[in-house]
Amino acid sequence: MRKIAFLGPEGTVTHEAAHYFFAGEPHQFIPYRLIADAVASTVADETDLSLVPIENTIEGSVKDSIDLLVHGVDLPIQAEWDYPSIQNLIGLRAEYITSSGELDLSRVKKVFSKDVAIAQCMDFIKKHLPNAELEFSSSTAAGVRYVKENPNEGYAAIGSKLATELYQTDLLAPNITDHSNNFTRFLLIGHHPPVLKPSDEMKTTILVTLPEDYPGALHQVLSAFAWRRINLTKIESRPTKLKLGSYYFYIDIKGSLDSVLLPGAIAEIEAIGCLVRVLGSYPSYSYSQRAVL
Numbered sequence: 001m002r003k004i005a006f007l008g009p010e011g012t013v014t015h016e017a018a019h020y021f022f023a024g025e026p027h028q029f030i031p032y033r034l035i036a037d038a039v040a041s042t043v044a045d046e047t048d049l050s051l052v053p054i055e056n057t058i059e060g061s062v063k064d065s066i067d068l069l070v071h072g073v074d075l076p077i078q079a080e081w082d083y084p085s086i087q088n089l090i091g092l093r094a095e096y097i098t099s100s101g102e103l104d105l106s107r108v109k110k111v112f113s114k115d116v117a118i119a120q121c122m123d124f125i126k127k128h129l130p131n132a133e134l135e136f137s138s139s140t141a142a143g144v145r146y147v148k149e150n151p152n153e154g155y156a157a158i159g160s161k162l163a164t165e166l167y168q169t170d171l172l173a174p175n176i177t178d179h180s181n182n183f184t185r186f187l188l189i190g191h192h193p194p195v196l197k198p199s200d201e202m203k204t205t206i207l208v209t210l211p212e213d214y215p216g217a218l219h220q221v222l223s224a225f226a227w228r229r230i231n232l233t234k235i236e237s238r239p240t241k242l243k244l245g246s247y248y249f250y251i252d253i254k255g256s257l258d259s260v261l262l263p264g265a266i267a268e269i270e271a272i273g274c275l276v277r278v279l280g281s282y283p284s285y286s287y288s289q290r291a292v293l
């Protein structure tokens with residue numbers, strides 16, 4: 001049975017996404033306290049693969065995950081998929097019920113959740129939780145578990161429906177993200193390729209470090225893809241962490257590394273002195289597709 005590492009404890013959005021895409025397959029999902037710990041378990045071969053959030057509709061890139069892929073480890077991307085990130089306000093209902101039987105959210109004193117999840121719900125927080133301090137937890141489910149363990153404090157958490165059930169808490173307000181179309185893209189990384197359904201869409205992710213003192217290098221990189229009509233779906237710069245002002249580019253490309261044109265584009269940008277590292281060439285799945293056979 002394949003072991004899949006994820007950001008725990010049980011009940012995170014990552015855990016929900018893992019269940020959804022591997023439904024019906026006998027996988028063992030193993031929770032870790034941090035994304036870095038999950039990925040380290042895959043590096044150490046204690047788990048076969050790690051599932052990590054990489055990008056969100058509202059918040060953009062999950063920078064910790066990108067930096068891990070780039071600086072921390074050398075694990076190839078095996079697949080990506082999109083999963084709806086539905087956040088809910090969770091707590092112990094009895095704490096917020098007035099004598100007339102109404103739910104009074106102005107009594108919430110503190111809200112716990114992962115930074116990314118709090119950022120996804122800022123409109124709701126501003127409007128409905130005027131007296132709540134915000135406190136980051138290591139994951140959404142860690143926040144929900146903490147609220148359950150600390151009753152009568154006026155605490156609430158932002159997290160998944162799965163966490164509400166697992167930690168026997170109440171849904172104080174469902175679906176509170178700023179936009180209903182809130183998706184998170186997850187990457188499955190590791191050396192052991194999973195058995196997956198073929199997908200109509202393949203993607204390739206590369207890291208490009210530009211040569212120094214080469215004016216217009218980024219323009220040349222982009223034009224190597226443009227004139228071949230290769231579609232870039234994402235380009236993001238991140239610091240190399242080696243020197244102030246030094247960046248690499250994280251580029252998602254539509255298409256497989258086996259396609260006719262992509263190797264030529266990569267060779268062209270290497271020829272001008274760019275360093276290119278391929279992070280993976282893999283199937284991409286939307287929410288309506290499931291990845292297992």
Ligand SMILES: O=C(O)C(=O)C[C@]1(C(=O)O)C=C[C@@H](O)C=C1
Pocket residue numbers: 007011012013014015053054056062085114116117138139140141184
């Ligand atoms: O904390 C969780 O529940 C996670 O799975 C992590 C994470 C993230 O950091 O992007 C994943 C998806 C959600 O958008 C919010 C949080």
